[in-house]
Amino acid sequence: MATLPPPPTGSLPEETQKEKKGEEQNPTPLQEYDDLISTLPLDEGWLPVRLRKYQGSWFPELNLPGVIAIQQHFKARPTDLFVLSFPKAGTTWLKALTFAITTRTQHPLAHHPLHSLNPHQCVVTMDRIFALGQASTIEAMPSPRILSTHMPFSLLRDSIEGSGCRIIYVCRDVKDVLVSWWHFNDKMRPPEMDRVPFAKALEMFCEGICPSGPIWSHVLEYWEESLRRPEKVLFLKYEEMMEEPMSHAKRLAEFMGCPFSLEEEREGVVEEILKLCSFEKLRNLEVNKTHKRDAVHLAKFDSLFRKGKVGDWRNHMSPEMARKLDEITQQNFKDSGFTV
Numbered sequence: 001m002a003t004l005p006p007p008p009t010g011s012l013p014e015e016t017q018k019e020k021k022g023e024e025q026n027p028t029p030l031q032e033y034d035d036l037i038s039t040l041p042l043d044e045g046w047l048p049v050r051l052r053k054y055q056g057s058w059f060p061e062l063n064l065p066g067v068i069a070i071q072q073h074f075k076a077r078p079t080d081l082f083v084l085s086f087p088k089a090g091t092t093w094l095k096a097l098t099f100a101i102t103t104r105t106q107h108p109l110a111h112h113p114l115h116s117l118n119p120h121q122c123v124v125t126m127d128r129i130f131a132l133g134q135a136s137t138i139e140a141m142p143s144p145r146i147l148s149t150h151m152p153f154s155l156l157r158d159s160i161e162g163s164g165c166r167i168i169y170v171c172r173d174v175k176d177v178l179v180s181w182w183h184f185n186d187k188m189r190p191p192e193m194d195r196v197p198f199a200k201a202l203e204m205f206c207e208g209i210c211p212s213g214p215i216w217s218h219v220l221e222y223w224e225e226s227l228r229r230p231e232k233v234l235f236l237k238y239e240e241m242m243e244e245p246m247s248h249a250k251r252l253a254e255f256m257g258c259p260f261s262l263e264e265e266r267e268g269v270v271e272e273i274l275k276l277c278s279f280e281k282l283r284n285l286e287v288n289k290t291h292k293r294d295a296v297h298l299a300k301f302d303s304l305f306r307k308g309k310v311g312d313w314r315n316h317m318s319p320e321m322a323r324k325l326d327e328i329t330q331q332n333f334k335d336s337g338f339t340v
């Protein structure tokens, strides 16, 4: 497998560099798809996030221009690496790990950019950048790029097909995804707005109404693609990563074309990377405790680091609620061979 050279520091998007310097941001969202978007089914059950249904999935209205612009204009490069996920499935962790692993020779881990930047500033979410009309910053990134989106595979396919790019996808227990999203959504709520009751959240989630939902087809599409092209699509599970972080870090490095050498393993580089990317470490960094993501995001970085546990759904769902969601999950996965 060819070695994936580390992305240069200059690959950080312009907005991140401005943010680092404390410059004022003035994003101007794309407006060219407003007419189309205004005709799409709307759901306001997750307010303050307004969702629109587009090509079978629900998207935050603010991101949707980015999704459409990606479909119309973005073409992946052979050297691109995509960090893909359903929202709240472990994106931040996977971004941190992929970025730390691929840049380990460029930045000594003790002074790594992840000490002062949130993982989302190191690996950009394309839909957000495209939605802000800043596609040129992605075009300007030198290869190899690490890019990210929550778009379902069926919507991204035309932009990546035939490119030879690599994909890493992470999935997570559907129940924990819902709980995580419910809390995150609540963090964005202005004080005058009522909290979404958890029972209503569950109902909407079961109907597929949540960002990038429904979750089941999202997971299955990437899983099936990983079976078709295992050399290009690596499919991971959050719970397994939590249980065996070491073997997953090594697997990631191998997949990305920059395996750890025996010397690195002896020197404890893998452990150091895992420590740098760990929930506790990231959560306690100043940037992640106090900074806002960008001028558009409603939540601060700290909302991305809530508990980082497997099975927190037990603290939110009655046995009946869990059974209902499990049944829907089983129903959706039953003919696929995919197991949770």
Ligand SMILES: Nc1ncnc2c1ncn2[C@@H]1O[C@H](COP(=O)(O)OS(=O)(=O)O)[C@@H](OP(=O)(O)O)[C@H]1O
Binding pocket: 085, 086, 087, 088, 089, 090, 091, 092, 093, 096, 176, 179, 180, 181, 183, 277, 278, 279, 280, 282, 304, 305, 306, 307, 308, 309, 312
């Ligand atoms: N480093 C690390 N290790 C393990 N777990 C982590 C880490 N960073 C974030 N998290 C937990 O991931 C949940 C947030 O999901 P995402 O990162 O996918 O959110 S997002 O889609 O990027 O907005 C959210 O899960 P919950 O705590 O269950 O809400 C985070 O706490």
